[in-house]
Amino acid sequence: MKKPKLLFTSILFLAGLILAGIVYAAYQHAGDADKDPATFLNVYPGKAGTKLDNCALCHTGGKETVNGKTTTYGSCQWCHKVYGYNASGDITSTLNDYGKAYKAAGRNEAALALIESLDSDGDGYSNIVEINANRYPGDSNDDPSKVVAPFRIYTKAQLAAMPQHKQFMLMNTTKSGDYYAEYSGVLMEYLLKRAGAAPDATQISAFAPDGYAQRHPMVDSSDNIGKSYAPFVIGPYPQATYFYNTEADKAKTSYGWCDYTSPGNVGRQNGDSILVKNGLRLILALKADGVDLVPGVLGPNNKLTEQSEGPFRVVSPQKVVGPPDQASTAGNQSVIWPYSSANDHNAGFATKCTTIVRVEPLPAGTTDIDTMEAGWGYIDQGKLVIYGALLGPQLIFPADGDMKVNWHPAFFKWKHSPGIERNAVVSYKLEYTKDAALKDWTSVMVKRDKKKPSDHFDPMVKDNIILTLEPNTKYWWRVTDLDENGGTTVSSIYSFTTKDKPPKKK
Numbered sequence: 001m002k003k004p005k006l007l008f009t010s011i012l013f014l015a016g017l018i019l020a021g022i023v024y025a026a027y028q029h030a031g032d033a034d035k036d037p038a039t040f041l042n043v044y045p046g047k048a049g050t051k052l053d054n055c056a057l058c059h060t061g062g063k064e065t066v067n068g069k070t071t072t073y074g075s076c077q078w079c080h081k082v083y084g085y086n087a088s089g090d091i092t093s094t095l096n097d098y099g100k101a102y103k104a105a106g107r108n109e110a111a112l113a114l115i116e117s118l119d120s121d122g123d124g125y126s127n128i129v130e131i132n133a134n135r136y137p138g139d140s141n142d143d144p145s146k147v148v149a150p151f152r153i154y155t156k157a158q159l160a161a162m163p164q165h166k167q168f169m170l171m172n173t174t175k176s177g178d179y180y181a182e183y184s185g186v187l188m189e190y191l192l193k194r195a196g197a198a199p200d201a202t203q204i205s206a207f208a209p210d211g212y213a214q215r216h217p218m219v220d221s222s223d224n225i226g227k228s229y230a231p232f233v234i235g236p237y238p239q240a241t242y243f244y245n246t247e248a249d250k251a252k253t254s255y256g257w258c259d260y261t262s263p264g265n266v267g268r269q270n271g272d273s274i275l276v277k278n279g280l281r282l283i284l285a286l287k288a289d290g291v292d293l294v295p296g297v298l299g300p301n302n303k304l305t306e307q308s309e310g311p312f313r314v315v316s317p318q319k320v321v322g323p324p325d326q327a328s329t330a331g332n333q334s335v336i337w338p339y340s341s342a343n344d345h346n347a348g349f350a351t352k353c354t355t356i357v358r359v360e361p362l363p364a365g366t367t368d369i370d371t372m373e374a375g376w377g378y379i380d381q382g383k384l385v386i387y388g389a390l391l392g393p394q395l396i397f398p399a400d401g402d403m404k405v406n407w408h409p410a411f412f413k414w415k416h417s418p419g420i421e422r423n424a425v426v427s428y429k430l431e432y433t434k435d436a437a438l439k440d441w442t443s444v445m446v447k448r449d450k451k452k453p454s455d456h457f458d459p460m461v462k463d464n465i466i467l468t469l470e471p472n473t474k475y476w477w478r479v480t481d482l483d484e485n486g487g488t489t490v491s492s493i494y495s496f497t498t499k500d501k502p503p504k505k506k
């Protein structure tokens, strides 16, 4: 699919703020919110599809503490909380310092030029320097000195080769119509482990190229309910009950709201328990009812067409088990299962056309990948990016803090990142420095030598390298890998000190 020119313009910015529904609200919006991203792209056409072409350019995330637990929200969710789906809140309170400067300068193309020389977020880099470097001018934690966070890329074939989990389940929407289906794919918990997600990661966010984003805490908690609820990654959801009623059945009544045509419905009766091997889980679905998910296609109104949700969709079961409820927009609510905002509309948390999974928090000194990389092209190519808190190569020798290390020759050894097969590494970059400020690195590229796969000194076989250093000197070192899909991760930084020169023999 070709990316429509104005796609991001019309969808990403302030996505979903204006509409009344929760389900897929981020896929659609209207009115004033379209104006500002168009203005930005008129002045900076080269920024279309970059990470700056997003709500986060002008809007901030936020934190909320409830019962002593602080939850952090991305810019989309924060706007939803503060501004509300009915636009009743104060939108200006969600603006970051760049957004405020733009508003104060007149909120037009001239305003953007006027504020170029300012350093709105006070991080030491002017707005235009940050924009040129694809760094957020309204986020002091993002600046041109940051490097792109570690990432892995998975192809559909690789995902399909992982253990597949099947679950027959209800997809309860707010207003689009409900259905039962058997979704199958990779457990998100398993996928993150395979990608080498850091053990201290707290949550992930799933992104679609139209700007829809949904966060998922790694573990559930008792206060993960109500307005701030988000489906969790690790462990099973409650066993579900099958709800059937002829009144709800689209095939039986003119005002029915649930599609019971999936083959998995056959033989089930109202009130039956739905048994799922290994339990209902948060999955990255590849198939529904055994058929590959239809890759995302935008309709004429810039919304995903009804049936397109693939090639990958994060699918979240209900945490609060309940029946399919009537659409919120239906006039007739005198039905067996009327709409209730208290019901778990799990389909609304299930990110259609997921191309990016961010593992949070981002490691210190890193910044978001550029979303253009993982945009609509990734839908067409069937690729998924996982980035953020991923473990890189594991350094072995010299160990951190080692003293009296041989320098002539110096021997380095490491192990491939736990997020990758050893033979999927294309090259390593080993860097070392004497600079305690960790700025002036010397790098050595280490490539697989296919002609000499058994060479003792081939670091692709041994994951090691031998260099000559200086005596009695403190060094720092790190290793960055590059995998066959173009993904890259970096190790921790270790330090060591070389031994003295031996005394001269007489």
Ligand SMILES: [Ca+2]
Pocket (backbone or CB within 6 Å): 119, 120, 121, 122, 123, 124, 125, 126, 127, 130, 137
């Ligand atoms: Ca700045």
Ligand SMILES: [Ca+2]
Pocket (backbone or CB within 6 Å): 121, 123, 130, 135, 136, 137, 138, 139, 140, 141, 142, 143
């Ligand atoms: Ca900045």
Ligand SMILES: [Ca+2]
Pocket (backbone or CB within 6 Å): 172, 173, 174, 175, 177, 178, 324, 325, 326, 327
């Ligand atoms: Ca419903």
